[in-house]
Amino acid sequence: MIEAESLTKRYGANTAVDSINFTVRPGRVTGFLGPNGAGKSTTMRMILGLDRPSSGVVRVNGKAYARHHAPLRQVGALLDAKAVHPGRSARNHLLAVAATHHIGAKRVDEVIGLTGLEPVARKRVGGFSLGMGQRLGLAVALLGDPATLILDEPVNGLDPEGVVWLRGLARRLALEGRTVFLSSHLMSEMAQTADHVIILGRGRIVADAPVSEIVARADGDSVQVRSPQVDHLTHLLQAEGATVSRVEADLVSVTNLGTSRIAEIAAAAGVVVYELTPIARSLEEAYIALTRDEVEYRTTQTSPEVNR
Numbered sequence: 035m036i037e038a039e040s041l042t043k044r045y046g047a048n049t050a051v052d053s054i055n056f057t058v059r060p061g062r063v064t065g066f067l068g069p070n071g072a073g074k075s076t077t078m079r080m081i082l083g084l085d086r087p088s089s090g091v092v093r094v095n096g097k098a099y100a101r102h103h104a105p106l107r108q109v110g111a112l113l114d115a116k117a118v119h120p121g122r123s124a125r126n127h128l129l130a131v132a133a134t135h136h137i138g139a140k141r142v143d144e145v146i147g148l149t150g151l152e153p154v155a156r157k158r159v160g161g162f163s164l165g166m167g168q169r170l171g172l173a174v175a176l177l178g179d180p181a182t183l184i185l186d187e188p189v190n191g192l193d194p195e196g197v198v199w200l201r202g203l204a205r206r207l208a209l210e211g212r213t214v215f216l217s218s219h220l221m222s223e224m225a226q227t228a229d230h231v232i233i234l235g236r237g238r239i240v241a242d243a244p245v246s247e248i249v250a251r252a253d254g255d256s257v258q259v260r261s262p263q264v265d266h267l268t269h270l271l272q273a274e275g276a277t278v279s280r281v282e283a284d285l286v287s288v289t290n291l292g293t294s295r296i297a298e299i300a301a302a303a304g305v306v307v308y309e310l311t312p313i314a315r316s317l318e319e320a321y322i323a324l325t326r327d328e329v330e331y332r333t334t335q336t337s338p339e340v341n342r
């Protein structure tokens with residue numbers, strides 16, 4: 035569990051993280067999204083005690099990171115996969131990290147197995163591909179069998195097979211009851227991996243909700259309506275506040291009204307409808323809409339709809 039309360043980080047006049055509150059719960063995969071410079075890495079560094087908050091607090095498994103006696107057993111983190119001595123073998127690197135927490139060679143070999151590092155475990159880390167480096171970073175994160183995992187852009191450098199593998203691993207770790215918090219720029223990836231997402235825009239939380247809810251709640255879901263009486267229907271729908279645009283001679287795209295309401299209006303007027311198709315937005319589109327709203331949010335100071 036990760037809990038942030040009024041967490042703030044200022045760099046001079048720039049507020050990188052602006053009084054955010056959130057809870058990352060165990061038993062599910064939580065994605066951390068946001069455009070470049072939104073404050074994701076700064077937030078993750080504060081969670082791990084690598085950056086001191088200007089104000090506010092953040093706790094991991096109930097305490098500030100620095101107050102844990104054996105942090106590796108509480109929190110596994112992957113921040114910069116390249117921060118490894120290049121002359122050491124992967125196994126020796128893992129043994130060295132394990133020794134700091136009295137973790138034995140048996141667990142080292144277990145995490146080598148878990149992360150698919152067996153073929154390269156005795157090779158020098160200096161010669162590793164980015165993907166192998168990511169797997170080694172994950173192996174370090176898993177060493178202490180921690181209840182909480184914090185992974186910054188974990189799919190970076192992984193090949194398609196590696197991406198699928200990581201997705202499965204994240205889901206399995208969450209199913210075991212762990213807290214899994216991972217950042218990504220890839221919305222499509224998040225839609226397949228995360229149960230829940232927290233979206234940051236310019237240091238503020240613009241959404242904190244299940245993935246399905248983010249997609250469903252985003253404005254602008256549209257409905258395609260095909261009817262031989264499309265002009266008449268257009269007038270009726272516009273009178274109810276819908277935005278209607280013509281796609282084909284007998285087909286319109288309707289926003290601001292749901293399928294059931296459109297069907298009721300058509301039925302009440304005796305209008306024949308051949309097709310009524312809800313067009314869902316992808317997470318990518320919903321995300322772009324949300325971060326665009328964030329700009330409005332900052333200028334109007336009204337509450338963003340999806341925030342909770």
Ligand SMILES: Nc1ncnc2c1ncn2[C@@H]1O[C@H](COP(=O)(O)OP(=O)(O)OP(=O)(O)O)[C@@H](O)[C@H]1O
Nearest residue numbers: 045048049050068069070071072073074075076077
């Ligand atoms: N050490 C620092 N000194 C000054 N400003 C910083 C420092 N670290 C981050 N910032 C600023 O804080 C803001 C948030 O940066 P941060 O790296 O946390 O964003 P991010 O969401 O992780 O972005 P990215 O996806 O590009 O890594 C940016 O405006 C950045 O320039």
